[in-house]
Amino acid sequence: MLLRLLVARLGNREDAEDALQDMWLRIDQLADGPIAQPAAFLFRVAANLATDRRIAANRRGARDAGWLETQPDDADLPDPERTMVARSEWQAVEQAIGEMPERMATALRMFRLEERPQREIAGHLGISISGVEKLLQRAYRKIHDRLDSNDADLREARRHERERGADRAS
Template identity: 70%
Template sequence: MADDGLRAIFLEQRPMLLRLLSARLGSRDDAEDALQDMWLRLDHLAGEPVAQPVAFLYRVANNLATDRRIASARRGVRDFTWHDAQPTADDLPDVERVLVARDALRVVEAAIADMPERMAIALRLFRIEGRPQRAIAEQLGISVSGVEKLLQRAYRIIHARIADTGEDVAPPYRQNDRRGHRS
């Protein structure tokens, strides 16, 4: 059947297709959108013969309804997952913790600024940029154990500076000891 004939049958069957889609999708607005999609899909079928055009249109409508229900379910799961992953008020730090963290950051930044240049570079490359110690050693022209010693001294300076402030500016989490166990 020619494309114009399929369009004519579509227009003739539109009220029944609308009822079918409304029942399958649960909404007349969604059914109207699906019918619009069907109308646009008929453009892609121009020139292709259809033996049973009425049955073909109902099959297309049924497939569209199924596709829309699947997409809606996926959208619902995605939205629920996104909503569930959002932090709650309890997950966000309170003002006091924010101020303590800012103070700790200032102390650490000051300690790094006062470090010898190679030590500060090694610390930034390792802790901030996440570079491996071997790459840092190559860049600085020293051994890996030399990088380890620079980092140990840097950590001691930072911890001493924090201890000198006399305030509790330590992070609110526990650190791992050398073996990876929580202390």
Template identity: 70%
Template sequence: MDGGLTAIFLAQRPMLLRLVAARLGNRDDAEDVLQDMWLRIDQLADRPVAQPVAFLYRVAANLATDRRIAATRRGARDSIWLDGQPEADDVPDAERLLIARAEWRQVESAIADMPDRMATALRLFRIEGRPQSAIAAQLGISVSGVEKLLQRAYRKIHDRLAQSAEDSGGAHRLGSEGGPDRAG
């Protein structure tokens, strides 16, 4: 029976190719589908097929549909992956990265110079995300006391960054809209 199904496949191949190419819109993909068909026919060597021509057309149509579905899924997956990638502007350039690192060192230095309670309140609120009421309970002060500690902590950090910007000759300025200012 294998010789019969193989012979019918070879005789019908031009029509099968046209059918699959029409469904996929691409002759190269159609050739790949017919190659897959050839491998499947080889696996069916010992099984009788009642209507071999109809069987071959059904296999070709099913493989074309499978390939089209796989291509759609692959395209959707690739699109989602590409959409999740950062844009070129989202990736910091070397200069912005160096400025950010220098500013972070200044922030760490400012926190290290703060009184213990102030630094603790800032870390608990900003880093650990604890509510001010929990911080107040832990430190044994009121919520407004925590708010005042945080305000003074922010002011110390702001002042340290501003002083650093002045000391560096205005190479960068905290809060500037257009990025780092250039000293000219």
């Protein structure tokens, strides 16, 4: 009768059998003296145990669902080629900044990284706002040129790799 109660409350026989086993372990710990109504006591322990298991299962499901929502989809993960290209582009940007005149690099860092307004940058460098705008335009142009050159180098490397692969295949 206890197994039927647990199956009805938990929805399947496997969980009910596990709960019944847990119930006997719990009763062994609870029973210190004689029980006035043993059948009612057993049914109450079984019902409480089933309720505890349902609550725990609901919490576990909500926790797991919340965790899954925070995980990126496989489509969001970068593939190795995209990772390689991103690293190559980052290195190209760092090289371009490294080759810039000091004032140009300083203006770019203050504007893009420190998010300072152009007026503040102009005051720091002792130039006009128009001068800051021109420095930033030239800095962006240097970065774009470096990235274009980097893209051309990557395309050339891919072409050579394809040619080597075709030579190996033949």
